[in-house]
Amino acid sequence: MLPISPSQIAEVIILARDMGRSEAEFDGFVCRLAQDEQAGLVAVFWIGRGSFDVDDLELAIETAASEATIPTEEYLKGSPHLADHLEAGLDALGIDATDVEDDLYRRA
Secondary structure, three states, X not given: OOOOOHHHHHHHHHHHHOHHHHHXXXXXXXXXXXXXXXXXXXXXXXXXXXXOOHHHHHHHHHHHHHHOOOOHHHHHHOOOOXXXXXXXXXXXXXXXXXXXXXHXXXXX
């Protein structure tokens, strides 16, 4: 089970796309996530970039939690394709990232 909501991941996707203007906002959002949510976020990222298969979600979450050596926000900012990988990860999990992002934009 994913310990982070799709809307939280969509928020990270939106913030990642605007990183040049809102890096502090990105950092703050990710930093405020609970440890299990951060591990889930990294797991979705890994699934999206092909490091783990969707069937290995629990293993990816466990690995993200046990192997974290730097702050999650710093780790994720190291990927130039962060938003794309998160979207692909959500899609692999059967969650339409575009719909979730659109819902966030409508609420704003």
